[in-house]
Amino acid sequence: MNLGTIFLASLLVENVVLMRFLALCSYVGMTSDVGQSVGMGFAVTFVTVLATAATWPIYHFILVPLGIEFLQILVFILVIASLVQLVEFYLKKNVPGLYAAMGIYLPLITTNCAILAVTFDNITKNYNLIQSIVYAVGVSAGYLLAMVLLAGVRDRIKTSPIPKFLQGTPILFVATGLITVAFMGFAGMIK
Amino acid sequence: MKRLLNILLKGIITENPLLMLMIGLCSALAVTSSVANGIGMGLAMTFVNVFAELVISLFRKAIPNDARIPIFIIVIAAFTTIVDLVMKAYFPELSKAMGVFIPLIVVNCIIMGRVEAFAYKQPPIDAIFDGIGMGIGYTWVLVGIAAVRELLGAGTIAGIQIMPEAFQPILFFTLPPGGFIVFALFISLNIWLNKVQNNRAAAKEAA
Amino acid sequence: MKKDILRLGTSLALYAVAACVALALVYSITAPTIAGLAQQQLEASLTDLFPDAESFEAVKDALPSVDTAVAFEGAWTAKRGANILGVAIKANGKSYGGAAVMLVGISTDKRISGARILTLSDTPGLGANALSPTYFVDKSSKTTFPGQFSGKPVSDPFEVKNDVTAITASTITSKALTLMVKRSGEAGSAWLEANAAGGVK
Numbered sequence: 001m002n003l004g005t006i007f008l009a010s011l012l013v014e015n016v017v018l019m020r021f022l023a024l025c026s027y028v029g030m031t032s033d034v035g036q037s038v039g040m041g042f043a044v045t046f047v048t049v050l051a052t053a054a055t056w057p058i059y060h061f062i063l064v065p066l067g068i069e070f071l072q073i074l075v076f077i078l079v080i081a082s083l084v085q086l087v088e089f090y091l092k093k094n095v096p097g098l099y100a101a102m103g104i105y106l107p108l109i110t111t112n113c114a115i116l117a118v119t120f121d122n123i124t125k126n127y128n129l130i131q132s133i134v135y136a137v138g139v140s141a142g143y144l145l146a147m148v149l150l151a152g153v154r155d156r157i158k159t160s161p162i163p164k165f166l167q168g169t170p171i172l173f174v175a176t177g178l179i180t181v182a183f184m185g186f187a188g189m190i191k
Numbered sequence: 192m193k194r195l196l197n198i199l200l201k202g203i204i205t206e207n208p209l210l211m212l213m214i215g216l217c218s219a220l221a222v223t224s225s226v227a228n229g230i231g232m233g234l235a236m237t238f239v240n241v242f243a244e245l246v247i248s249l250f251r252k253a254i255p256n257d258a259r260i261p262i263f264i265i266v267i268a269a270f271t272t273i274v275d276l277v278m279k280a281y282f283p284e285l286s287k288a289m290g291v292f293i294p295l296i297v298v299n300c301i302i303m304g305r306v307e308a309f310a311y312k313q314p315p316i317d318a319i320f321d322g323i324g325m326g327i328g329y330t331w332v333l334v335g336i337a338a339v340r341e342l343l344g345a346g347t348i349a350g351i352q353i354m355p356e357a358f359q360p361i362l363f364f365t366l367p368p369g370g371f372i373v374f375a376l377f378i379s380l381n382i383w384l385n386k387v388q389n390n391r392a393a394a395k396e397a398a
Numbered sequence: 399m400k401k402d403i404l405r406l407g408t409s410l411a412l413y414a415v416a417a418c419v420a421l422a423l424v425y426s427i428t429a430p431t432i433a434g435l436a437q438q439q440l441e442a443s444l445t446d447l448f449p450d451a452e453s454f455e456a457v458k459d460a461l462p463s464v465d466t467a468v469a470f471e472g473a474w475t476a477k478r479g480a481n482i483l484g485v486a487i488k489a490n491g492k493s494y495g496g497a498a499v500m501l502v503g504i505s506t507d508k509r510i511s512g513a514r515i516l517t518l519s520d521t522p523g524l525g526a527n528a529l530s531p532t533y534f535v536d537k538s539s540k541t542t543f544p545g546q547f548s549g550k551p552v553s554d555p556f557e558v559k560n561d562v563t564a565i566t567a568s569t570i571t572s573k574a575l576t577l578m579v580k581r582s583g584e585a586g587s588a589w590l591e592a593n594a595a596g597g598v599k
Contacts, residue, residue: 111303
């Protein structure tokens with residue numbers, strides 16, 4: 001399973017938001033503006049890669065040898081929460097502008113299902129460390145892509161006539177459904 | 192008693208977590224390609240929600256405010272793991288069908304949200320009712336979406352053939368795009384129902 | 399300040415310990431059942447591959463694999479009385495979404511008696527159709543992807559798009575699984591030749 005295939009598969013064919021339904025809360029909440037989406041996408045990428053780099057060794061070198069794999073959920077989510085906390089501290093001190101701009105969405109990265117899902121996938125798919133990191137980057141890139149796409153569509157929706165019963169949130173999901181149909185076309189890409 | 196009933200109903204309709212508050216969406220779309228999965232997920236989430244709210248409400252005086260988020264996470268993660276282990280042991284097919292979404296209950300915004308907004312400040316009995324109410328609210332929407340998707344996409348409900356043999360299942364509905372579209376329609380329906388409810392209430396007031 | 403952190407840290411640690419203890423307890427109750435299920439699945443799969451067998455005996459040494467892409471995790475001989483009907487090999491290989499585990503039965507007449515997929519984490523609707531009992535590679539005979547290997551001579555080329563029908567748009571999964579069956583077939587028939595000389599030919 002070469003690295004290029006892993007990357008492309010997680011970016012397009014099995015896009016984390018559109019095909020796997022993950023990270024939807026932030027997808028709906030943080031796409032009102034393309035800049036916001038990009039910022040969120042990068043923040044998630046950063047945390048996901050760090051989380052992978054931390055959880056993979058913890059699972060393989062601590063949980064498995066000690067036979068305590070059942071603590072995986074507890075340990076992984078605590079690692080992610082701590083990482084997000086550290087990122088918060090760092091930003092507050094060193095990049096206060098970004099910290100203020102992200103506001104409440106920074107701590108919300110902890111509950112981003114995509115990040116926890118990636119850490120779990122690395123284990124279920126039996127990836128080695130390098131594959132896991134490539135997978136983490138691919139998934140985050142897919143997340144960024146989906147976010148930016150929807151932000152762009154939302155911009156267009158503002159100036160389009162929408163039928164009354166679809167106004168507000170419903171049209172966003174219809175739009176997402178249509179984008180997803182397009183993404184399903186990628187299915188045959190990886191031969 | 193009326194107070195507790197109100198708490199229960201709140202989660203089911205007026206403050207429905209999926210349709211009104213728009214939280215906990217991920218699992219809602221991923222597991223609703225079949226009714227069986229929808230029910231399973233609903234029950235699993237309700238279990239974790241009720242017990243997490245109960246425990247945190249019981250210990251609310253003993254949870255320091257500054258460390259409350261990590262402690263919430265520990266409690267929720269513990270109950271999620273319990274559900275995961277129990278399902279692997281006694282409901283293995285369902286567990287395999289839902290895959291990573293059972294462990295993902297730990298980051299379900301509904302549970303985190305209710306624990307922070309309600310259970311941490313309210314007495315245990317209220318917390319239990321809120322947990323159950325939110326759980327039911329979550330489950331009925333899940334089953335509703337799943338029923339539509341499974342019926343149109345496979346002709347069955349919970350594996351039981353409902354549509355006549357001649358019916359050609361529209362696979363679209365069991366696939367991701369179908370999920371999004373059905374969900375959009377549910378939200379739309381709920382908005383309309385709420386509007387009707389509000390109009391009726393306003394008309395009553397004016398009368 | 400320091401006292402505060404100590405207090406917070408201690409209460410956090412207490413909750414963490416309590417959670418771990420509770421989980422260890424639940425785990426100790428459920429672990430035997432979970433392990434039992436895995437054993438049950440193995441036995442059910444073995445019987446599926448060799449319905450005429452009365453007993454299955456684990457082969458002591460793991461079969462050697464000539465291909466680094468496929469590893470053999472274990473093998474069981476299917477016996478009826480004193481006669482060996484064939485051998486079932488548990489093969490582990492890399493598929494599209496990670497590791498795939500299959501149980502392949504090779505009968506003494508040098509044919510695949512059947513192939514069962516134990517673990518597969520490929521794309522739902524695409525590669526994962528290999529697991530589906532309702533996805534047919536041949537709709538008229540209602541043959542599933544693994545089903546097409548039943549009765550296939552080990553000496554066949556085992557090439558996708560040649561003598562093996564792939565799953566639509568899932569060539570990687572199809573190729574990976576086919577390779578696993580092929581290697582298992584080769585190793586199994588070699589083992590049977592060496593060890594089942596007195597068996598039913």
